[in-house]
Amino acid sequence: MSAVTVLAYGAGNVASVQFALERLGATVRLTADPVEVADAERLILPGVGAAGYAMARLSDLGLMEPIRAFPRPLLGVCLGQQLLFETSEEGEGVAMLGLIPGTVRALAPAADRPVPHMGWSQLSLVQPDPLLDGLDDGAWAYFVHGYVCPDGDATLARADYGVPIPAVVRSANRWGCQFHPERSAAAGARILRNFLELPA
Template sequence: MSDVTVLSYGAGNVASVQFALERLGATVRLTDDPIEVAEAERLILPGVGQAGYAMGRLADLGLVDPIRAFPRPLLGVCLGQQLLFADSDEGGGTPLLDLIPGRVGRLEPGPGLPVPHMGWSRLAIDRADPLLDGVDEGSWAYFVHGYLCPDGPATLARADYGGPVPAVVRSANRWGCQFHPERSAEAGARILKNFLEIEA
């Protein structure tokens, strides 16, 4: 099974991601070291909280350039998916990693649906991808978010929360999951397993 590096930069639920990967047999390295990031076999960027704080932490630790230049499989989780995009409305405007075109906006699902979106939603798979191999149409995933990524060419799967929520995205060697795969039962475990098996 693969080695995988998880960024531990003070803005992510690192422990639960680590344990989920270890249950799949992966060897997990937690790091905030730019050299270790650049040399990683594959990389996971977790994230919870506010985009500006997360980007500030990445900048302070010298991680922005190594992430942007990373040539092997990279997976952003929850806020980590949002950080892959160009910028965000959060905090009055926040520049992000700019690895996928588009602006992250506030979730506005309409009457009767609270923000943040917190709980289980079904996945509608838009197109096939190695990250989604074996994930059934209508599988449940666990979401916690108040902002959402733009729905565009990078979208692989969506949820419905009063409108489309891009749930899985990809651009080249970079993938993102808006939900928490480490908390998403069988579908989430399968997605993490698939990520570990994508050729580095």
């Protein structure tokens, strides 16, 4: 099974991601070293919390350029997916990695859809992709988020939360999952296995 590097930059729960990957037989390296990131076989960018704090951590650690230049498979998870986009309207606005066009916006609350969107939602597959091989349309995934990425050409799968939630996105060698695959049972394990099997 493949080797995978998980960014441990202080803005994500890396332990659960690490354990999920190790259950699949992967060799996992946790690091915030820019040289190790640049040399990784494949890279996972986790994230929880505020986009501004996460981007400040990436900048302080010298990780923004190695991530932007990374030429092999890269997967952003939860906030990590959002960081792949250009900007977020969080706070006073946050400049992000700019790898996928568009602005991340706050979810609008409603009586039947409180914010954050927290819990299990079904996935609707939009475009075929190696990351989604073997995944059934209607598979369940576990979400925790209060902001949502723009729905556009990069969207591979959606969830419905009163508005379309781009649940899986891709641009070139960069993928993102808005949900937590490490907490999404069989569907999440399938996606992580597919990521480990992508050609590096």
